[in-house]
Amino acid sequence: MLDRLYLPILGALAAGVIALALVWPQGLGDRSPAPFGHTPVQRTPEMKAAMQKATDSAVRRMERARQAVRELQTEAIAPSQ
Numbered sequence: 001m002l003d004r005l006y007l008p009i010l011g012a013l014a015a016g017v018i019a020l021a022l023v024w025p026q027g028l029g030d031r032s033p034a035p036f037g038h039t040p041v042q043r044t045p046e047m048k049a050a051m052q053k054a055t056d057s058a059v060r061r062m063e064r065a066r067q068a069v070r071e072l073q074t075e076a077i078a079p080s081q
Helices: 003-023 045-077
Strands: none
Touching: none
């Protein structure tokens, strides 16, 4: 392909990709600029409550597992007679 054709197309493609990056939704981060995108699902109150509930549940499970390990270790060190 001729350089006179190839390089301007490549430059336009690069500018297009940069423009798309400026307006594309940002995943878990902030909302895209004004006319584009929407509030991320993770920012809605319902999803925040669900995520907090899952976190609390995981913390409780982890604490129960740690307590079970402590009980097993205590029993192994000083067995009942």
